Amino acid sequence: MNRLQLERMKNDNGFIAALDQSGGSTPKALAIYGIQKEAYTDDAEMFELVHKMRSRIMESPAFTKERILGAILFEKTMDSKVDGKYSADYLWETKGILPILKVDKGLLDLENGVQLMKSIPNLDELLLHAKERHIFGTKMRSVIKEANKIGIKAIVDQQFEIGKVIAAAGFVPILEPEVDIHTPNKEAAEVMLKQEIIEHLKALDPTCLIMFKLTLPETDNFYAEIITNPNVVRTVALSGGYSREESNEKLARNPKLIASFSRALTEGLNVNQSEEEFNNILDESIQSIYDASIK
Structure with missing residues (x-):
């Protein structure tokens, strides 16, 4: 683990930019950006277009370490280049921003009011590859749809189980048990979630370092x-x-809660904007999120 990066994540002001839209959410992200499905014929073209969008954001003069601590990347983004460097190297070496990798493979069907993560095949190999690409941490998401104790316990159990494996491999895992904002009795679900997290933290080895991404x-x-x-x-x-x-x-x-926004970060950006207009809108977005993160 890079101690300099760890200290930056722990102590510096700023927020985390979520640039990790995956296969299921990419068409919607591109449509909001002004690129409709008719513009690409297959997944390869789709991912190329979304990488151009992400690269435009990362290369923007508004996207700086003074306000952004880290950026979450999709696996294909990790293996793509920005300005001639692999994305993680560009982020850290050029921008001073910590690279974080989305490792989950999507969600299972709803059961007991929640959607657990699908299994992550070849996680060990993925983590070895992430180390080669100089990744700092990881992120994995599951979703709570109902205030169901059995389901919420299952989500937290799974997040911690995989998180401990990732931490042992030298990364800082971000556990993301999202509570859907449309959850009936969302407040009750959050109470159950917090109780489960605190119980798991009590049993965690003091040397195991993790992060959380919460609704x-x-x-x-x-x-x-x-x-x-x-x-x-x-x-x-x-x-x-x-x-x-x-x-x-x-x-x-x-x-002391900081942002890790995706759609809210890119709100208002469009493929047809001039560089000046694009950078100005992104700058305003980043500044507003930064200001809210340091309150």
């Missing part, structure tokens, strides 16, 4: 006990479908 909570400062836990490097928030304005308002009411 913006209904109760302000709700995750303070998790944020300050000695095993937790940083806790970040996902926007989860809230607009950028609403996400920033909610985030600002949660001290």
